[in-house]
Amino acid sequence: MEQKSKRPTIKQVAAAAGVSTQTVSRVINDRPDVAPDTRERVKQVITEMDYQPSALARSLIQQRSYTLGVVTAGLKFIGPSRTLNGITCAAEQAGYSLLLKELPHFNTNDIVPIFNELISHHVDGIIWAAPEIGSNRDWVDNFSYELDVPIVYLTMEPREGISIISMDNYVGGQLALSHLLEKGYRHIGHIAGPMDWWESQQRFKAWKDTLRNAGIEGNDNHWVEGNWSSASGYEVTQQLFQKYPEMDAIFAANDQMALGALTIVHQKKLRVPQDFGIVGFDNIPESEHFWPALTTVQHDQHQVGTLAVHEIVRIIESFRNNESPEYKTILLTPNLLVRNSSLK
Incomplete structure (x- = not known):
């Protein structure tokens, strides 16, 4: 043989x-x-011989692991899973492997064992992809500066001295409200996500500020809090109609809750969009198949993951070149996909 x-x-x-x-x-x-x-000749021979350099040998020679630690949470949600997909694709292109840790719950502050494990595997850098919720970033101002590996944070409030990448949730909310106002809706309610989430707070603030700038005051009777699920959207929309019977539109903080709201609106025999407008947030794949198709804020969570890898690699290379890296906040601008649910 x-x-x-x-x-x-x-x-x-x-x-x-x-x-x-x-x-x-x-x-x-x-x-x-x-x-x-010489470079071209060597590359040609490598191609002809199908030579594959040993990753272990490369890491030993260069004293680096070519591994990135990624800390995430809530992969059952579409946002974190889209972001992780972006991280995975970009890391592969950059020649890095990933060591993934999923937090048991979003608001955990027991982060020392996580860092210990990542550092014990000699990761070159860490992408903290879990979103900011409640006090789950309190450790950043102290503990993170004691580490010998760089960190890039995703989906959190901008801070000095660290690198952060996020969607501009406030601008996304402004786009949604400005569109509804332009279409003639004046009694616009809001279904917020869980209000301990930084993303929810930003979308809520955009709802309130944009209404105020239009001469309309949003008060506590004009909004409710859901938990991102369609079921919660259904339930809280009933409550919102009881508190705000003259409501003629809803800005929902995500598309799933918008689906629940749409169901209630149909049950009330209100015509969408003639009698009632709805705008969501996220542009999940199903949103264009709602009835009617849902106007929604589109933001590229895959791109957030891609940029996270680019940033952490940039910082790693700065350290290796004995340069002081620039730490910055990158806010990606979303756009509004206008569909039939708001075309009055």
């Missing part, structure tokens, strides 16, 4: 290209100190 040929070694590649193993290593690691013709 014919045996499979062994994988080529770096010595065999060097011999075939007529260079030293050190030169092959420099080409693999994209070092600048290689002549262009």
